[in-house]
Amino acid sequence: MSMDDPRPYDLTVDGRAVRVTARPDTPVLSVLRDDLGLLGTRTGCLQGRCGSCTVHLDGKAVQTCSLPLWSVEGRRIDTVEGPSPTLARVREAFLEEQAAQCGYCVNGIMMTVSALLDEGVRDRSEMLETLDERHLCRCGAHPRMLRAIDRLLEGAA
Amino acid sequence: MTELPSNLKSNPRLDRWIDVAPDGTITIRSGKVELGQGIGAAMLLIAASELRVDPAALTLAPADTARAPAEGFTAGSLSVEHGGAAMRLAVAMARALFMQAAEAALGAPVELENGLFSVPGTNRSVGYGDLAAEVDLSVSALDQPIPVLFGEGDGAPGFRRPDLPAKLSGAAFIQDLRLPGMLFGRVLRPEAPWLRLDGFDEAAVAALPGVVRVVRDGAFAGVVAERDDDARAAIEKARRSARWSRIGTLPTCDEAQTWLDAPAEEAETLLEDAGEPAETVTRLSSSYARGFLVHAAMGPSCAVAHWTDGRLDLHTHSQGIHPLRKQLATALRIAEDAINAVHVPGAGCYGHNAADDVALDAALLARAVDRPVMVLWSREDEMSWSPHGAAMRVDLAAGLSAEGRITHWDCRIASTPHVARPGSGNGLDLLAARDLETPHPPSTQSNFKVPDRGADRNSVPIYALPQRRVRLNQRPQGPLRSSALRALGAHANVFAVESFMDELAAAAGADPLAFRLAHCEDPRAAAVLKAAASAGGWDPDEPGGEGIGRGLGVARYKNSGAYYAAMVRVEIEESVRVVSIHGAVDAGRVVHRDGLINQVEGGAVQAVSWTLMEEARWTDEGFAVRAWEDYPVLGFRDMPEIVTEVLRSDAPPLGAGECSAGPVAGAIGNAVAHALGVRARRMPITRERVMAAMDAAL
Ligand code: FES
Numbered sequence: 001m002s003m004d005d006p007r008p009y010d011l012t013v014d015g016r017a018v019r020v021t022a023r024p025d026t027p028v029l030s031v032l033r034d035d036l037g038l039l040g041t042r043t044g045c046l047q048g049r050c051g052s053c054t055v056h057l058d059g060k061a062v063q064t065c066s067l068p069l070w071s072v073e074g075r076r077i078d079t080v081e082g083p084s085p086t087l088a089r090v091r092e093a094f095l096e097e098q099a100a101q102c103g104y105c106v107n108g109i110m111m112t113v114s115a116l117l118d119e120g121v122r123d124r125s126e127m128l129e130t131l132d133e134r135h136l137c138r139c140g141a142h143p144r145m146l147r148a149i150d151r152l153l154e155g156a157a
Numbered sequence: 158m159t160e161l162p163s164n165l166k167s168n169p170r171l172d173r174w175i176d177v178a179p180d181g182t183i184t185i186r187s188g189k190v191e192l193g194q195g196i197g198a199a200m201l202l203i204a205a206s207e208l209r210v211d212p213a214a215l216t217l218a219p220a221d222t223a224r225a226p227a228e229g230f231t232a233g234s235l236s237v238e239h240g241g242a243a244m245r246l247a248v249a250m251a252r253a254l255f256m257q258a259a260e261a262a263l264g265a266p267v268e269l270e271n272g273l274f275s276v277p278g279t280n281r282s283v284g285y286g287d288l289a290a291e292v293d294l295s296v297s298a299l300d301q302p303i304p305v306l307f308g309e310g311d312g313a314p315g316f317r318r319p320d321l322p323a324k325l326s327g328a329a330f331i332q333d334l335r336l337p338g339m340l341f342g343r344v345l346r347p348e349a350p351w352l353r354l355d356g357f358d359e360a361a362v363a364a365l366p367g368v369v370r371v372v373r374d375g376a377f378a379g380v381v382a383e384r385d386d387d388a389r390a391a392i393e394k395a396r397r398s399a400r401w402s403r404i405g406t407l408p409t410c411d412e413a414q415t416w417l418d419a420p421a422e423e424a425e426t427l428l429e430d431a432g433e434p435a436e437t438v439t440r441l442s443s444s445y446a447r448g449f450l451v452h453a454a455m456g457p458s459c460a461v462a463h464w465t466d467g468r469l470d471l472h473t474h475s476q477g478i479h480p481l482r483k484q485l486a487t488a489l490r491i492a493e494d495a496i497n498a499v500h501v502p503g504a505g506c507y508g509h510n511a512a513d514d515v516a517l518d519a520a521l522l523a524r525a526v527d528r529p530v531m532v533l534w535s536r537e538d539e540m541s542w543s544p545h546g547a548a549m550r551v552d553l554a555a556g557l558s559a560e561g562r563i564t565h566w567d568c569r570i571a572s573t574p575h576v577a578r579p580g581s582g583n584g585l586d587l588l589a590a591r592d593l594e595t596p597h598p599p600s601t602q603s604n605f606k607v608p609d610r611g612a613d614r615n616s617v618p619i620y621a622l623p624q625r626r627v628r629l630n631q632r633p634q635g636p637l638r639s640s641a642l643r644a645l646g647a648h649a650n651v652f653a654v655e656s657f658m659d660e661l662a663a664a665a666g667a668d669p670l671a672f673r674l675a676h677c678e679d680p681r682a683a684a685v686l687k688a689a690a691s692a693g694g695w696d697p698d699e700p701g702g703e704g705i706g707r708g709l710g711v712a713r714y715k716n717s718g719a720y721y722a723a724m725v726r727v728e729i730e731e732s733v734r735v736v737s738i739h740g741a742v743d744a745g746r747v748v749h750r751d752g753l754i755n756q757v758e759g760g761a762v763q764a765v766s767w768t769l770m771e772e773a774r775w776t777d778e779g780f781a782v783r784a785w786e787d788y789p790v791l792g793f794r795d796m797p798e799i800v801t802e803v804l805r806s807d808a809p810p811l812g813a814g815e816c817s818a819g820p821v822a823g824a825i826g827n828a829v830a831h832a833l834g835v836r837a838r839r840m841p842i843t844r845e846r847v848m849a850a851m852d853a854a855l
């Protein structure tokens with residue numbers, strides 16, 4: 001058996017303990033989508049730029065398209081399909097503002113926003129800076145998303 | 158209304174548009190597809206208002222080639238104007254038939270409210286479901302009387318798009334489809350437009366883990382694997398051993414601009430006014446341009462194909478499932494009715510992207526196995542092989558009278574194709590078709606005639622001008638494949654027209670707003686212009702320079718669609734930053750106000766990105782744009798403040814997804830000129846171009 005052969009990995013996804021048997025370098029995105037059927041985490045550029053594939057890893061927003069399975073062994077992953085109350089608030093604010101066009105980018109963006117809120121970030125420009133570095137939206141839905149974020153920041157202040 | 162909408166005429170059976178089940182479930186079908194623009198919501202609202210039911214009670218079935226009305230492409234901002242008008246009349250005819258049935262059943266005239274037909278003053282009523290068995294919807298619209306139309310309502314305030322909750326949580330897009338036994342395929346494409354695959358180590362690729370099949374047909378090659386990551390790894394491996402040969406030469410990046418800049422000898426005259434020009438005291442001419450734009454959808458192009466007994470079932474996010482089916486049938490050498498294509502939404506689509514190309518890829522790969530195959534394009538291929546927005550050059554010349562009126566207007570456009578959709582030319586325009594062992598050549602000619610070849614879109618100014626001449630030099634495909642991208646030629650044409658209007662106003666010593674209004678005889682154009690200027694706080698005496706400026710832009714999309722005007726403010730330090738966009742739109746009667754604003758503003762944001770940042774490039778090595786990193790787009794940090802006023806109108810409803818691109822580009826050009834005192838005439842208006850313009854002015 002080579003080091004690259006599939007082997008079982010234990011992790012916690014959306015609050016559930018799961019065991020996945022896969023090669024160690026399998027991207028976490030592919031584990032979520034193709035092993036666990038969690039398709040709300042989107043496949044985008046697979047180049048680490050667009051942010052569509054963002055989840056929470058031990059509470060921090062991370063992109064999963066280049067994140068190898070071996071590196072998340074024993075850790076906690078929360079996806080856009082998970083039960084986080086902060087995420088639920090973020091989603092409601094986004095729906096309230098109808099902050100999407102196609103909606104493809106939005107799940108990743110909501111994950112980053114909810115992680116930042118959980119970390120206690122209340123500063124708009126800090127939030128913007130992170131979103132700018134980690135997320136793209138090609139439809140130009142940003143102004144609406146910013147309105148949803150303002151709503152959340154007001155609510156959290 | 159004397160004439161049926163053309164989409165209803167060509168799809169007259171009412172049951173193609175609407176079905177009512179005995180349990181009261183109402184399903185509507187549109188041939189117009191969801192591209193991220195929210196058209197589904199508009200169709201539901203239109204149907205709900207004519208059926209007098211809650212939109213939540215309606216289901217919108219996915220468009221497919223078997224059942225849904227064939228409505229060509231979802232493009233040109235025509236979905237509400239054409240598709241919506243057909244939907245409205247079709248469901249209104251159905252409602253009229255139900256009303257007759259209700260009156261027969263209840264034996265008295267009825268009223269319709271909240272989906273219930275009731276006899277006034279009594280408690281006798283029936284619903285749609287109760288009458289489903291009585292009403293035959295397989296009848297033709299051509300035989301129905303024109304029913305009363307209830308109309309658009311009030312723009313549906315507070316209405317939320319029903320598709321969003323699912324999209325903002327779980328599986329929702331074509332990329333999320335998982336059919337039983339489904340495999341994943343990927344295709345090996347060259348890294349330069351002039352390369353063609355000769356071969357690669359197929360045995361080594363076939364031996365990789367998870368690989369089910371290696372497929373070769375001429376220069377087309379791909380793999381089918383159990384998992385998408387297996388397919389990706391296999392393609393990487395194939396690429397390492399791939400041998401390519403060079404087919405033809407292409408101009409280098411600089412040469413291509415020269416090639417577009419070359420004098421347009423064989424220009425075709427699109428418009429030439431008769432008569433003699435008035436006395437001209439000042440003559441002006443300027444040249445404007447934009448490079449190729451990358452479509453750059455957020456999601457990878459995707460299709461799922463499944464062959465059973467020589468029949469193909471296809472899931473696609475194509476803008477035109479019927480034209481696609483026709484081209485696929487030719488490419489695959491099967492009968493058209495052996496293909497059933499179903500539309501599933503993909504990521505936002507702004508015109509002709511690789512959705513059609515990947516459908517042929519999937520059909521070719523799936524043919525080698527007996528299970529469904531999903532094919533996804535790589536980001537690299539998405540950025541370089543997806544059709545681009547065309548490169549354009551617009552030369553304008555005009556004269557002014559002593560009174561400061563325009564005396565003549567001359568426009569000459571050079572452009573690569575804007576319309577190369579599958580089915581719009583004389584060849585086969587699905588990328589893989591040209592690579593097959595028995596190839597199908599791509600189109601050399603478009604079936605589209607002026608005025609909708611794209612490059613000419615909005616080349617005729619909205620102003621009342623004498624002595625106009627517009628010529629088009631339609632260039633063949635250039636080094637980067639180009640086709641329809643949101644607004645087509647209107648982005649560069651309106652940028653040129655509106656920039657030039659400011660240059661003429663300056664030459665006439667006039668205020669740009671007053672100069673425009675003096676040349677404008679269309680009251681709706683004047684109204685959006687005034688509304689935008691007043692919302693943005695237009696002041697004729699506002700001093701420019703010092704890196705802060707404001708500008709105006711206006712157009713009526715295609716000269717037949719929605720009116721939009723913008724006042725833009727910019728700040729220029731190192732590079733240009735758009736600070737605010739005050740827009741005003743007149744799109745006729747409004748079906749869904751929030752959806753309209755979303756479309757107009759999304760178009761405006763995308764136009765800021767195109768105008769300031771975007772240009773596709775290539776080098777001697779091949780495509781230069783292979784990743785987002787190679788092609789920066791406008792992000793969260795640089796978002797302008799954006800405000801849109803929707804003007805009240807009783808005119809027929811118009812689509813609005815494309816109306817803002819041109820005016821915003823023009824307004825940016827004008828604001829930059831106001832801020833710096835020099836003008837950048839070539840998009841994107843990057844830091845380098847601004848510096849070059851300033852150096853040239855010294
Ligand atoms: S898909 Fe991971 S960053 Fe784009």
Ligand code: FES
Nearest residue numbers: 101103137138139
């Ligand atoms: S809403 Fe379409 S990419 Fe952001």
